[in-house]
Amino acid sequence: MELDTVMTANPATCRADTPLRQVATMMLENDCGMIPVVDERGAPMGVVTDRDIAVRAVAAGKDTTRCSAGDYMTTPVRSVSMDTSLADVCAAMESAQVRRMPVVDGDGRLCGVVAQADIALSGNRERTAEVVREVSKPC
Secondary structure, three states: HHHHOOEOOOOOOOOOOOHHHHHHHHHHHHHOOOEEEOOOOOEEEEEEHHHHHHHHHOOOOEEEEOOEEHHOOOOOOOOOEEOOOOHHHHHHHHHOOEEEEEEEOOOOOEEEEHHHHHHOOOOOHHHHHHHHHHHHHHO
8 A cells, every 4th residue: 555545645734933822723623633843845843743732831831822833843753755665654653652654755845644543544454453552552
């Protein structure tokens, strides 16, 4: 199965200076739990997850009206290239213990995101179970 048939192409993105509240709104509007942070070339430089917002900003008592994506993005960002096999994407997600993996094109620009849900929808139950199990292992 080709990566481009599984991933979400052209995902919503933000810049490091995007207000954190706007990032949360983007998650709501796009029904997703991660927004990649890209530089001026469109290359991923970090990601903001719903957990970053909930735990690192809101629960920590930060004034989210004054925060930006750059303040709470997770770095360094791990990504895979468009020509990576789905099996290797799963292995990368398991190794990094991440539920979502940015996909970059040959020039290093973001072109998609693969999530655990995408793998589950691909129909391979064994692969899905393995990814969920390995990503969820306590550190």
